[in-house]
Amino acid sequence: MDEVIADINAKHLNVYNRDFDEQLTLDDLRSGRIADIHPHRAPEILAYLRDPLFFRDLEVIQDSQEVISKLNDKYEVFITTAAMEFPSCMMAKYEWLKEHFSFLNEMNFVFCGDKSIVSADFLIDDNASHFRRFCGRGILYTAPHNWNVTGYERVNSWRDAEAYFLK
Amino acid sequence: MDEVIADINAKHLNVYNRDFDEQLTLDDLRSGRIADIHPHRAPEILAYLRDPLFFRDLEVIQDSQEVISKLNDKYEVFITTAAMEFPSCMMAKYEWLKEHFSFLNEMNFVFCGDKSIVSADFLIDDNASHFRRFCGRGILYTAPHNWNVTGYERVNSWRDAEAYFLK
Numbered sequence: 092m093d094e095v096i097a098d099i100n101a102k103h104l105n106v107y108n109r110d111f112d113e114q115l116t117l118d119d120l121r122s123g124r125i126a127d128i129h130p131h132r133a134p135e136i137l138a139y140l141r142d143p144l145f146f147r148d149l150e151v152i153q154d155s156q157e158v159i160s161k162l163n164d165k166y167e168v169f170i171t172t173a174a175m176e177f178p179s180c181m182m183a184k185y186e187w188l189k190e191h192f193s194f195l196n197e198m199n200f201v202f203c204g205d206k207s208i209v210s211a212d213f214l215i216d217d218n219a220s221h222f223r224r225f226c227g228r229g230i231l232y233t234a235p236h237n238w239n240v241t242g243y244e245r246v247n248s249w250r251d252a253e254a255y256f257l258k
Numbered sequence: 259m260d261e262v263i264a265d266i267n268a269k270h271l272n273v274y275n276r277d278f279d280e281q282l283t284l285d286d287l288r289s290g291r292i293a294d295i296h297p298h299r300a301p302e303i304l305a306y307l308r309d310p311l312f313f314r315d316l317e318v319i320q321d322s323q324e325v326i327s328k329l330n331d332k333y334e335v336f337i338t339t340a341a342m343e344f345p346s347c348m349m350a351k352y353e354w355l356k357e358h359f360s361f362l363n364e365m366n367f368v369f370c371g372d373k374s375i376v377s378a379d380f381l382i383d384d385n386a387s388h389f390r391r392f393c394g395r396g397i398l399y400t401a402p403h404n405w406n407v408t409g410y411e412r413v414n415s416w417r418d419a420e421a422y423f424l425k
Contacts, residue, residue, distance in 0.1 A: 169375050175364045181348040197342045198371030205365040208336050210377030210393055226377055 092172040092184060094217040094234040096159070096192070098150040106139055120235035140177050147183040151191050154249035160194050162256055168195060169211065173218070175204035215252060219243055230255070259339040259351060261384040261401040263326070263359070265317040273306055287402035307344050314350040318358050321416035327361050329423055335362060336378065340385070342371035382419060386410055397422070 093099040104115055107125050111132065119128060126133040139145055162168055170188060174181050181202050188200060201209065206216070207224035214221060215230045219240050222229030230252070231243040246252045260266040271282055274292050278299065286295060293300040306312055329335055337355060341348050348369050355367060368376065373383070374391035381388060382397045386407050389396030397419070398410040413419045 169372075171375070174369075175352075175367055178352045178364070179349060181352070181369065182346060185342075185345045185348070196371070197345070199375070200342055200371060201375055202341075202348065202369040203365075204363070204367060205336075208338070208366070208368055208377055210375055 092170065092188075093146075094152075094236075095215060095232045096152050096155040096170075097146065097184075097187065098152050099146070100235065102145070102149055103136075103139060107136060110135075117235050121238050124236060141179060143179045144183055146180045147187055149187065152249065154253075156191060158249040158253045159192065161253065163194060165257065167199075169199040169201055169209075170195065171201040171203060171206055171209050171211075171214070173204060173206065173221075174202040213256075215246070259337065259355075260313075261319075261403075262382060262399045263319050263322040263337075264313065264354065265319050266313070267402065269312070269316055270303075270306060274303060277302075284402050288405050291403060308346060310346040311350055313347045314354055316354065319416065321420075323358060325416040325420045326359065328420065330361060332424065334366070336366040336368055336376075337362065338368040338370060338373055338376050338378075338381070340371060340373065340388075341369040380423075382413070 100117060100120060103125060104117070107113065108115055115125065115128070122128065126136040129136065159168060170192070172184060174184060184202065185197070185200065188195065189197065203209070206214065206221040210226060212227045213230055214225050214227060215232050216222070217232045217234040217237055219229065219231055219237060219242075222243060229243055231237060231240060231245040233245060233247045246255055267284060267287060270292060271284070274280065275282055282292065282295070289295065293303040296303065326335060337359070339351060341351060351369065352364070352367065355362065356364065370376070373381065373388040377393060379394045380397055381392050381394060382399050383389070384399045384401040384404055386396065386398055386404060386409075389410060396410055398404060398407060398412040399419075400412060400414045413422055
């Protein structure tokens, strides 16, 4: 979900910049997460993510709804999200999916931690660590934190993913 | 979780019998769920399960903690629970697991719907429908509703499971 279909960076930067009078941008996140850039503020920066409602109003990543809807006509699509670091947000994530991806069956939602438990042919994820023990093919979805990660197939956008899976 | 490590039937029968002045027992559930036995009361019977706190104080199934702790020394144990029918209960289920199975890593918790997404060698479950597309070996954990289900290996207790996996 996060950084693949749900734009967590936009909101996290927004509330951080507002509360700490900063002007961090997406480009700054190429050198690390906000909490890596300002480790002395890590408790406050991570506290945003523990708010049960933080994930409820994230913007949808561009083109993800349209492309996943098309994928869903041809493939069996599951949403797998790492939710065990901030479990209080599970309900907000569920409601967000039902609002923005209402064409998906909620029986295909997976809230987990270690994604090695997932059995699938493909996993589109921004976090390459999930690919290490994944039984299928990992497709890295470009995000600021993974711009210099190599060794995996990569899509830079949902239009890229559409071309990869449907053309 | 339910009927395998968390004793949902005991509480569900208890609140139902209290509120409707009945004396249903576990044996009665061999002919169906409470809502199947009294379909005219199905809305009220299912409403209990939508209470976000219903799952928080379930009793632990006998010997499950001891045996799963032993299994966890030899195997990589994940808890996979069908949570998408009653998503409001996910946080209670998470907290219950952290309370009663604190020796397990929460990164190994999986809240899902369709368990065909699970990649594992074994799945211990009371619901045989989860075995149909499961890639590993399904082990049916005996519960009132599955007493007459055939075609699968079965354990009647966690002592049975201990013998199956550790002896």
